[in-house]
Amino acid sequence: MITEKPFFDPSYVEDERKELERRVDELLTRGVNEVIGDDLRDRLLSGEILRVKFGTDPTSPYIHIGRAVPLRKLRQFQDLGHQIVLIIGDFTGEVGDTSDKPTGRAMQSSEKISQNMLTYAEQCGKILDLSKTEVHFNSEWLNKLTFGEVCRLADMFSVSEFIQRNIIRDRLNNGQRVSARELLYPLMQGFDSVAVRADVEIGGTDQRYNLLAGREIQKQYGQRSQSVMTMNLINGLDGRKMSSSWGNVVNLMDTNIDMFGKMMSMKDEEMIDYFVHCTGIPMERIGDLATKLKQQDINPMEVKMELAFELTCQYHGGKMAVEALNHFTHTIREKNIPTELTTLEVDSREIIGVLVQSGFASTRSEAKRLILSRGVFVNDKVVESFDFELPPNVVLRKGKRAFVRVL
Incomplete structure (x- = not known):
């Protein structure tokens, strides 16, 4: 004798109810x-x-x-x-x-x-x-x-x-x-x-x-x-209150390269909070990472790279996240110059004007602040003078992530 399954399965309804309760409880906590x-x-x-x-x-x-x-x-x-x-x-x-x-x-x-x-x-x-x-x-x-x-x-x-x-x-x-x-x-x-x-x-x-x-x-x-x-309010990348004027923020409109690089510059102590508040990574995984960090069973750099990749993927997609990861590994960790560089023909060779023309600074005053903070490099040598004149065909770098070849 063949017994047909009932059209209505109570266990399915119960499973759906439990899943809804799980999602609601996570939403509320x-x-x-x-x-x-x-x-x-x-x-x-x-x-x-x-x-x-x-x-x-x-x-x-x-x-x-x-x-x-x-x-x-x-x-x-x-x-x-x-x-x-x-x-x-x-x-x-x-x-x-x-x-x-x-x-x-x-x-x-x-x-x-x-x-x-x-x-x-x-x-x-x-x-x-x-x-x-x-x-x-x-x-x-x-x-x-x-x-x-x-x-x-x-x-x-x-x-x-x-x-x-x-x-x-x-x-x-x-x-x-x-x-x-x-x-x-x-x-x-x-x-x-x-x-x-x-x-x-x-x-x-x-x-x-x-x-x-x-x-x-x-x-x-x-x-x-x-x-x-x-x-909850999360801190900025440097552990202080998050503030655009302090430059310790990651903007949703940042490029994939900048987003990944900024996340890699954050203080280790802030990582777990960012995982909780800024990603959809399951809480079980976050708890596991927190435990391993506390017990020093994992390199914080690995955790930070997972966080940076997840956040970049969230706002730019997987392909762009992989590109940012490769760029960080090649350019920042291995200290190489990117293989493909934007080229720039300049009107003047004086460093202040070039920084503004390249977009590395929005004003001459900002360009001077970059130089004073030792954040400008030509062929990997720090620029220390406002009067510096660029020789032809050099790599100009701002900070760790921004490059341009000045012809």
Whole structure:
């Protein structure tokens, strides 16, 4: 007698449920500092499609991998079928957020913000599926608020609540000026949540006050308060706070060669944090690497190369990652000159002008700073004088990774 298998297999459903729970639990824990909203896990498991909000102000033209940490978390939500709402803060970018600043931030011009955000969506698209992402500029609604509406928003919060934040209290204690404008920023970010009816908002730990403001303002407008997820902040390559002005960042728009090379320059102590927050490497593998590093059972250089390759592959693809690996091995580790060099015919042979013409420096002042820091080489000899004249047919190098043959 032939017994047919039942059309419905309960074990399949159970396996699917366990896989969903695994993915949700990793979403709620990996790289996460805090989740506020007790019912978020239940809502994620229920099949409800949540509106997950993240806002970013285009205060600089490039998104670095530190800013990309919450974008990667958004992608996890997106892969589970939730609606991502990306807000580009063209209005709030002008006002300026000082949540992470030990001093005040000057207001930016609308022209500067417009210039900075030209490629913001494209850069976010390296991580998010933009075809499934709702993108807004918060000037859409903030420009329309009346002064009366702003006053009503301001009445929801007290000055004492604002100055209890450590970074604000420290500035006041040190006699630094705190602008009344700074009190308005959390209100604007919170109102963004009302405008897009956010169910969840993601931000760094430095954004906690602003994120909680969104919960309160939503409640006052008759909406359900959003859940809040704060992400850990990662250090820069040198172990200091990540800052473009310090040059310790990796930008999403960096070339494959620069991205790989920058990662290889990072402090060993930062590697595991970068694996956790900036890659999709399984946590079991990361835990194994952390243990081996602690027990000195693996060369840190090998771990760093795996990290650099993974990150470069993530943003440039496997082929370009292999090219970057080969370039690093041939040029940096073995100290060889690349086999194929860009050639440059120059208008003048003086080193300052050549550095600017080659693109190694954007201004003559920057060229001088490179020379003072002993970062300019001609045929592997350091250039020490601003008056240096290049002989014909030489290899000009900036740092360890940038080469050009000057004819």
